[in-house]
Amino acid sequence: MRFPTSKRGEGRRAHSRRKFALGAAVCLLALAACLAACAPSTAPQPTDTNAAMAETGESDGGDADASTTGSFSTAADFTDVSTGMFPDIQRNAEFQNAGNRGCAACHDDLFTLDKNNGSFVHITNQVGMKKGSYNGDCVVCHYQKMGTAGNIMSENLHVRHYSSPEFVNANGNCWSCHVTDTDEGGNIIMKLFEDVKYDMRFGGYPNEDETDIHWLERHGWDEGTFSGVVREADPKLDVQVDQATSAEEDEFNILNFERIEGEDAYDQIEKSVNDDSYRFTVEGVGKPGEYTLDDLKAMPQTEFTAAQYCYVAGYNTAMFDNMPMKGVKLSDFIEAVGGVEAGTNTVTPVAVDGWTAIYPDGATDLQSYIDNDAVIVLERYGHDLNIAQGGPVEIFVPGTGGTATVKNLVGIKFSKTDNPPVYSDIAVPSIEAGALINMNTSWFDNDGVQAKVGEPVTLEGASWGWTFGDACNYEVDKILFSLDYGQNWTEVDSPDSFDPYQWTHFTMTWTPEKAGTYIAKAKAVSKNGVERGKDASIIIQVSE
Ligand SMILES: Nc1nc2c(c(=O)[nH]1)N[C@H]1C(S)=C(S)[C@@H](COP(=O)(O)O)O[C@H]1N2
Numbered sequence: 023m024r025f026p027t028s029k030r031g032e033g034r035r036a037h038s039r040r041k042f043a044l045g046a047a048v049c050l051l052a053l054a055a056c057l058a059a060c061a062p063s064t065a066p067q068p069t070d071t072n073a074a075m076a077e078t079g080e081s082d083g084g085d086a087d088a089s090t091t092g093s094f095s096t097a098a099d100f101t102d103v104s105t106g107m108f109p110d111i112q113r114n115a116e117f118q119n120a121g122n123r124g125c126a127a128c129h130d131d132l133f134t135l136d137k138n139n140g141s142f143v144h145i146t147n148q149v150g151m152k153k154g155s156y157n158g159d160c161v162v163c164h165y166q167k168m169g170t171a172g173n174i175m176s177e178n179l180h181v182r183h184y185s186s187p188e189f190v191n192a193n194g195n196c197w198s199c200h201v202t203d204t205d206e207g208g209n210i211i212m213k214l215f216e217d218v219k220y221d222m223r224f225g226g227y228p229n230e231d232e233t234d235i236h237w238l239e240r241h242g243w244d245e246g247t248f249s250g251v252v253r254e255a256d257p258k259l260d261v262q263v264d265q266a267t268s269a270e271e272d273e274f275n276i277l278n279f280e281r282i283e284g285e286d287a288y289d290q291i292e293k294s295v296n297d298d299s300y301r302f303t304v305e306g307v308g309k310p311g312e313y314t315l316d317d318l319k320a321m322p323q324t325e326f327t328a329a330q331y332c333y334v335a336g337y338n339t340a341m342f343d344n345m346p347m348k349g350v351k352l353s354d355f356i357e358a359v360g361g362v363e364a365g366t367n368t369v370t371p372v373a374v375d376g377w378t379a380i381y382p383d384g385a386t387d388l389q390s391y392i393d394n395d396a397v398i399v400l401e402r403y404g405h406d407l408n409i410a411q412g413g414p415v416e417i418f419v420p421g422t423g424g425t426a427t428v429k430n431l432v433g434i435k436f437s438k439t440d441n442p443p444v445y446s447d448i449a450v451p452s453i454e455a456g457a458l459i460n461m462n463t464s465w466f467d468n469d470g471v472q473a474k475v476g477e478p479v480t481l482e483g484a485s486w487g488w489t490f491g492d493a494c495n496y497e498v499d500k501i502l503f504s505l506d507y508g509q510n511w512t513e514v515d516s517p518d519s520f521d522p523y524q525w526t527h528f529t530m531t532w533t534p535e536k537a538g539t540y541i542a543k544a545k546a547v548s549k550n551g552v553e554r555g556k557d558a559s560i561i562i563q564v565s566e
């Protein structure tokens with residue numbers, strides 16, 4: 023069975039001739055046990071550079087798989103400077119070469135780039151929304167080694183780039199991907215271009231305060247920014263919030279164990295559904311045994327909508343959706359299968375591929391699943407779950423990261439164990455260390471949104487936070503918007519009546535008053551006042 027690949031990827035493939043797959047080495051180790059799924063990046067970011075790029079430097083790029091997949095849109099020569107999406111000023115050209123830096127300067131879709139790289143398949147089958155993911159989604163797993171997941175990407179990516187004729191012939195160098203910065207001790211450090219380009223800090227000014235801005239203005243930087251990005255301190259914004267569901271075609275889809283070749287576990291479960299031999303094996307209950315899909319459908323059904331969010335999503339992620347689902351609530355299910363013995367404290371969802379909620383332990387604390395309204399899901403979007411969606415049966419645990427949602431189930435076990443692992447106990451230290459992003463905001467658009475002076479432009483996005491136990495409660499209270507590099511924020515409430523299991527979707531309508539390049543930022547604040555991590559940024563280009 024083949025899983026659907028992203029529409030974006032298909033479209034791009036149609037007009038690309040021969041794609042060169044960078045990153046055959048990116049994830050060699052990534053298939054190994056993965057606590058969580060990490061996304062490669064995709065944000066297609068049309069830049070002046072990309073548009074102008076001569077389609078040269080094609081490579082046979084290894085085997086057939088590698089050369090027909092991926093997304094490499096040819097590097098422009100680094101010595102042929104470009105401002106990309108930034109204002110056309112000397113500093114962005116000659117002193118920043120902004121259009122030739124960052125992943126998007128050469129790769130129009132990191133997602134297809136990372137897909138099917140010969141010997142392995144990256145875990146993301148599809149990424150969601152109108153955009154792909156950007157490299158922020160990569161680094162959660164791959165910056166260092168996140169739990170059991172990913173590999174240490176920097177080593178592999180450095181070697182891969184410096185052994186690539188495209189990169190080397192285009193005079194690619196450290197600054198193609200990085201910016202230089204100093205740490206608190208004054209030591210020179212390298213950051214990723216994408217992690218810096220949306221901040222006023224971009225290009226080497228230390229602070230982001232009024233003194234700096236004033237100084238810049240007095241030295242010929244009319245906008246008070248080195249980037250020439252226009253700051254609008256008091257933008258006329260009209261922000262509407264709702265809990266709209268995401269479109270089915272925008273679902274992201276992750277399988278941590280998928281292999282490329284041959285009949286795999288997913289083929290087998292699909293076959294069993296088609297020939298009616300599928301059985302859902304239940305252990306540790308009053309009426310243990312093998313249940314058919316019809317047996318499950320005959321149990322009391324609950325309809326609900328909930329956000330699905332990859333445990334290891336990056337800032338401004340595409341690993342995010344809000345889906346209508348239907349199935350048997352875990353508490354109703356336990357009743358329907360004859361109850362569990364007193365003292366039963368552990369649930370073990372059994373998936374056809376061996377994925378478990380807390381990999382590799384398998385067992386999880388039952389009470390927290392009940393408390394979080396876990397559901398044995400049979401349908402999404404009004405139809406039976408297909409195999410890629412986790413069919414025919416998955417357990418969905420609202421309020422937490424995607425890993426707890428175990429797809430493609432062949433059964434479930436209930437038991438008594440000593441101290442079963444609690445999901446939030448495992449997640450909280452990583453959240454506190456800043457390694458997991460438990461509250462997030464995403465723009466659904468890509469950089470380079472086009473707008474006109476005096477005409478309203480509408481951007482879309484969503485915020486959401488985990489609500490798993492008291493220790494991990496990040497229900498969204500407010501969403502904050504800024505059009506001046508985060509100096510001033512417009513606050514928008516996420517109403518108390520909103521369901522915390524669902525995202526708060528927003529549409530931000532803005533009528534620009536002056537032409538220029540802007541950066542819109544958005545971030546969420548939780549009900550308990552936590553503002554965690556980096557905001558989500560997007561470039562808007564306003565013309566007369
Ligand atoms: N059987 C199975 N279930 C799984 C996984 C998996 O690899 N196998 N991946 C998990 C991860 S890490 C995520 S983010 C979600 C993704 O669910 P989706 O593909 O429906 O969006 O499924 C989870 N459940």
Ligand SMILES: [Mo]
Pocket residue numbers: 058059060276331332333334423424425
């Ligand atoms: Mo995930």
